[in-house]
Amino acid sequence: MASLYDQSIPVFVKYLKNFSAMIDKSAAYAEEKGISHDDLLSYRLVPDQRRLTYQVQSCCNTVVWFIDRVARREHVAIADDETTIAQLKARLDRTVEYAEGVGAAELSNTPITMLDRFHFASAQTYLSEFSIPNFHFHLSTAYCILRTQGAPLDAMDYLANVFQPITKT
8 A cells, every 4th residue: 555645745746736737727718818817716606615716725725734734743824815826826836845845754644633623543544534535625626617717628637647657756
């Protein structure tokens, strides 16, 4: 079985980079079609859903919280205050950089408690039953928001390099 590190950090990094590329492609499309970036960023699929900016922030927060909990690092909250494509891209870049700075030996497969009320028997359970599903929920929602706005994305934009092994960077 792959290590906790191999199942988490390279996977998160890959999909954060894919997310950044999808935002680039969508922003270029919006500019070409005269769609304002504000409209792209504030779009919701349904009225009670959160906008695209929140989906980016949630993906990034999921990764940072995973690292901080599993590596037993002190969590430093990051304000969710991005309002532009450039700011969201910078947030994704910073999250990738943070994840790439994690060493495999830092991740410990110990029990994880989240929000003082959700208990996971191990970091592996936390990863497979919360972090990865939550991450992909928000990434998929963002993908759907961008597609609904007409961005020319397809499954390979989401999956990019799916047929190549994920490597540590």
